[in-house]
Amino acid sequence: MMRLSALLLSLMLMVSCGQLQDVALYDVVQPEADVWAAFEYADIFTDSERTPAFGLKEVPCRSFRAVKEGSHSGEDHLHLKWDQSEGCNYIGMGFLWKDYKGKDLTGIYSEGAIELMVRVDSGFLTKVPMFFSLADYGGKRCVTKMSLLDMEGGGIGTEWTRVRIPLQAFRPERNGVNLANIKELRIEFQQKGDVHVDDIRMVPHQHHFGREASTSTHRVKELPIALGEGPESWWGINPAESSHFRFSAPPDGWSGSEAIVADVRLEGKKPWDSFGFGAHQWLLVDVNDHHSTSAVQFRLLSESPPKIRMALFAYRGSKRRIQIKLDEDNYHNVGPGEWAVRVPIKSIPGHEHMDWTALKEVRFQVLEDARFTAGDFELAEFRGNPDKPFKWKGG
Amino acid sequence: MEGRMRIVLCFVVVVLGPALMLAQSEPAHVEIVASGDGFALERNGEPYRILGAGAKAHFPLLKASGANSIRLWSTGKAALLDSALKYDMTVSLGLYVRPERTGMDYDDEYAVRSQIEQLKTEVLKYKDHPAVLVWGIGNEMDLRYTNFKVWQTIEEIAAFIHEVDPHHPTMTVIAGFDPAKSYMIRTHCPSVDILGVNAYGSIENLSRNIRRFNWDKPYMVTEWGVNGPFEAPMTAWKAKVEPPGGVKAEQRKRRYLELIEADREQCLGSYCFLWGQKQESTATWHGMFTYDGRPTDAVDAMHFCWTGSWPEHRAPSVMDIRLNGIGWRKDHVVKAGESVALDFDCPLCEKQEVELELRLFTEGFTNKIGGDIQERPEEVDIEFKSAEGKAMTFAVPSRAGAYRVFLFAQNPHHQVSVANIPFLVE
Numbered sequence: 001m002m003r004l005s006a007l008l009l010s011l012m013l014m015v016s017c018g019q020l021q022d023v024a025l026y027d028v029v030q031p032e033a034d035v036w037a038a039f040e041y042a043d044i045f046t047d048s049e050r051t052p053a054f055g056l057k058e059v060p061c062r063s064f065r066a067v068k069e070g071s072h073s074g075e076d077h078l079h080l081k082w083d084q085s086e087g088c089n090y091i092g093m094g095f096l097w098k099d100y101k102g103k104d105l106t107g108i109y110s111e112g113a114i115e116l117m118v119r120v121d122s123g124f125l126t127k128v129p130m131f132f133s134l135a136d137y138g139g140k141r142c143v144t145k146m147s148l149l150d151m152e153g154g155g156i157g158t159e160w161t162r163v164r165i166p167l168q169a170f171r172p173e174r175n176g177v178n179l180a181n182i183k184e185l186r187i188e189f190q191q192k193g194d195v196h197v198d199d200i201r202m203v204p205h206q207h208h209f210g211r212e213a214s215t216s217t218h219r220v221k222e223l224p225i226a227l228g229e230g231p232e233s234w235w236g237i238n239p240a241e242s243s244h245f246r247f248s249a250p251p252d253g254w255s256g257s258e259a260i261v262a263d264v265r266l267e268g269k270k271p272w273d274s275f276g277f278g279a280h281q282w283l284l285v286d287v288n289d290h291h292s293t294s295a296v297q298f299r300l301l302s303e304s305p306p307k308i309r310m311a312l313f314a315y316r317g318s319k320r321r322i323q324i325k326l327d328e329d330n331y332h333n334v335g336p337g338e339w340a341v342r343v344p345i346k347s348i349p350g351h352e353h354m355d356w357t358a359l360k361e362v363r364f365q366v367l368e369d370a371r372f373t374a375g376d377f378e379l380a381e382f383r384g385n386p387d388k389p390f391k392w393k394g395g
Numbered sequence: 396m397e398g399r400m401r402i403v404l405c406f407v408v409v410v411l412g413p414a415l416m417l418a419q420s421e422p423a424h425v426e427i428v429a430s431g432d433g434f435a436l437e438r439n440g441e442p443y444r445i446l447g448a449g450a451k452a453h454f455p456l457l458k459a460s461g462a463n464s465i466r467l468w469s470t471g472k473a474a475l476l477d478s479a480l481k482y483d484m485t486v487s488l489g490l491y492v493r494p495e496r497t498g499m500d501y502d503d504e505y506a507v508r509s510q511i512e513q514l515k516t517e518v519l520k521y522k523d524h525p526a527v528l529v530w531g532i533g534n535e536m537d538l539r540y541t542n543f544k545v546w547q548t549i550e551e552i553a554a555f556i557h558e559v560d561p562h563h564p565t566m567t568v569i570a571g572f573d574p575a576k577s578y579m580i581r582t583h584c585p586s587v588d589i590l591g592v593n594a595y596g597s598i599e600n601l602s603r604n605i606r607r608f609n610w611d612k613p614y615m616v617t618e619w620g621v622n623g624p625f626e627a628p629m630t631a632w633k634a635k636v637e638p639p640g641g642v643k644a645e646q647r648k649r650r651y652l653e654l655i656e657a658d659r660e661q662c663l664g665s666y667c668f669l670w671g672q673k674q675e676s677t678a679t680w681h682g683m684f685t686y687d688g689r690p691t692d693a694v695d696a697m698h699f700c701w702t703g704s705w706p707e708h709r710a711p712s713v714m715d716i717r718l719n720g721i722g723w724r725k726d727h728v729v730k731a732g733e734s735v736a737l738d739f740d741c742p743l744c745e746k747q748e749v750e751l752e753l754r755l756f757t758e759g760f761t762n763k764i765g766g767d768i769q770e771r772p773e774e775v776d777i778e779f780k781s782a783e784g785k786a787m788t789f790a791v792p793s794r795a796g797a798y799r800v801f802l803f804a805q806n807p808h809h810q811v812s813v814a815n816i817p818f819l820v821e
Contacts, residue, residue, distance in 0.1 A: 127513055149505070209504040316539075
């Protein structure tokens with residue numbers, strides 16, 4: 001009976017799916033509104049009469065002219081020559097683009113581009129120091145330049161070459177440019193150049209590039225986390241350079257892939273030696289949700305607690321290094337010659353000024369002659385008194 | 396007979412002409428070879444230690460001072476490849492990889508791909524130039540960066556170079572060295588052959604840190620010189636304190652001989668900064684020439700470093716400068732319009748005729764970093780009161796503010812030493 005019910009239900013579902021498909025087939029599908037047909041601002045420059053430009057001058061640093069000979073279409077085109085070395089900080093020109101009417105580009109943003117025809121009198125260019133900027137009526141602007149990726153034929157030669165600048169390349173969101181109220185298109189010029197430009201217009205364009213997700217940050221969701229896994233994350237441990245530190249296999253019962261054996265004999269002027277490791281593969285480690293309730297802890301084999309200073313580094317922020325000299329409260333004797341070491345983050349002076357979204361490195365300075373083995377480094381939960389690291393029984 | 400001659404001439408032009416051109420434009424083969432416990436560079440089979448400078452001009456003097464190579468930061472000045480060739484020098488040719496701090500977004504696929512494809516065309520354009528020594532892919536992209544994807548771009552360009560150019564090693568150039576950068580480049584850029592490090596104050600520990608931070612390939616010091624403005628002590632009003640020219644020249648000499656030349660295992664050579672002039676906090680901080688092209692005592696120091704001897708004519712070398720008897724390391728606060736006395740020490744001035752010039756500028760406060768362009772401060776008229784020997788008295792401006800007075804000591808060979816003191820007018 002159960003099996004029969006299931007069969008009937010399956011049949012009903014199949015019929016239902018088929019019916020849904022049929023409806024889709026027979027319904028009249030309305031095409032999306034053609035944003036391009038409705039877009040009345042496509043022409044930016046066709047010739048200097050119908051689509052005026054400003055900044056066409058022959059002055060020091062630039063000769064920007066409308067010329068008739070050799071135009072791509074229309075009555076004339078722009079011949080732009082400039083040389084910034086003649087003493088100009090700014091060289092620019094622009095287009096009135098429908099008499100400065102506020103233009104709404106939001107509908108065409110994802111599938112639109114500025115297209116222009118470009119040629120040179122001689123040679124072949126793969127880049128031109130021209131920067132295109134869209135300015136809104138709030139005074140904000142976004143800038144981009146021509147890319148080799150959208151130059152027909154892979155560069156600009158003596159024949160008219162179609163160049164496109166995808167609207168998405170302007171990245172208007174970065175500067176808060178209001179695409180619904182664009183005032184003008186400007187071109188700014190740097191260094192030196194000599195190009196002919198014609199037929200600047202907005203066109204449909206498939207842009208095949210997007211934004212990748214950031215991979216530079218390792219976000220810590222919960223504690224504990226191991227610190228400095230893998231010998232490639234460590235520095236200061238190079239037997240060819242110093243015999244003070246070397247790797248060893250971790251002692252029984254310790255986790256991690258390696259332990260550090262220190263045999264430090266300080267000589268000369270230098271009062272310390274040091275080693276360190278990236279918190280996690282030298283990425284920005286985001287412990288912002290945990291830093292105030294956490295501690296760096298590790299295990300140590302040594303006859304007595306060595307004199308050590310621990311420093312934490314951040315990639316950014318006004319305070320990029322905080323440090324603390326470990327004292328007897330940081331060490332807890334857990335067996336003959338074996339110590340647990342715990343350093344609450346809140347016990348480190350300046351911890352409140354660190355950018356905990358960008359933790360970079362953990363570093364240890366050995367401040368006097370010492371022999372020890374250290375390992376099992378981790379950032380663990382700690383909610384006790386920062387001055388009494390081993391009084392807290394949680395974790 | 397006349398017809399035969401014409402045929403022979405045509406043969407010479409058609410067959411030998413291109414062959415001659417080819418010989419001129421043939422790339423030099425450069426490779427890294429194992430040497431003892433380390434590495435060395437060979438160019439066309441000969442050992443090649445880089446005695447270099449960041450330079451865009453003054454090539455005859457550079458050559459005469461014993462240098463053999465220049466560094467260019469981008470292909471924008473690629474015409475200098477020919478200049479270098481003319482003076483039998485090589486070029487570490489930079490490919491400008493846009494740093495994140497200039498607005499480049501390494502998560503933006505279009506921007507990243509555009510840059511890579513553009514730089515590939517630059518590689519193809521210049522790879523066969525006979526002056527090219529190594530490729531310098533990027534400069535200080537690591538300065539204040541937090542998007543490590545830039546290393547993927549560096550790797551892709553380096554791998555492309557190895558694919559199309561078998562003659563030149565690849566290098567990427569960073570701003571100072573630390574373990575994180577070492578890890579990133581080792582992990583993400585296996586096609587990078589040489590690490591270039593721009594090191595000013597940090598050059599003191601560079602050789603040791605190269606080993607401590609696990610860099611096991613060769614390196615070169617791609618910018619070095621005196622401590623930069625970003626490392627300098629500041630006055631109470633945040634003006635950077637610049638040592639006198641003679642002190643800086645001594646520091647250059649010591650660093651070259653004791654630090655760069657001392658590491659022949661992994662260090663392939665260096666490019667001193669800057670064989671030219673630029674505004675970086677002051678007009679004289681890094682530049683080894685004045686704004687109007689006069690060589691300073693730093694040029695003599697490099698001559699000594701590269702050749703082992705001093706040039707025939709030594710520039711003056713100001714070792715100390717004082718305002719009202721107080722040295723350049725201290726703060727100087729004066730009253731508006733007050734007359735102040737400036738004097739200086741210059742042992743090398745005793746042996747030659749020296750012309751002195753004082754110039755006064757407003758303080759050029761800036762928060763620009765790296766190679767970012769800085770504007771030159773405004774020059775202010777200086778009101779002399781008296782001059783006797785090496786002591787001069789002048790009236791400070793009557794308008795309150797931060798100023799800097801420059802002393803130029805020049806010999807008849809137009810060699811010069813410059814020292815300055817910042818002061819505050821209350």
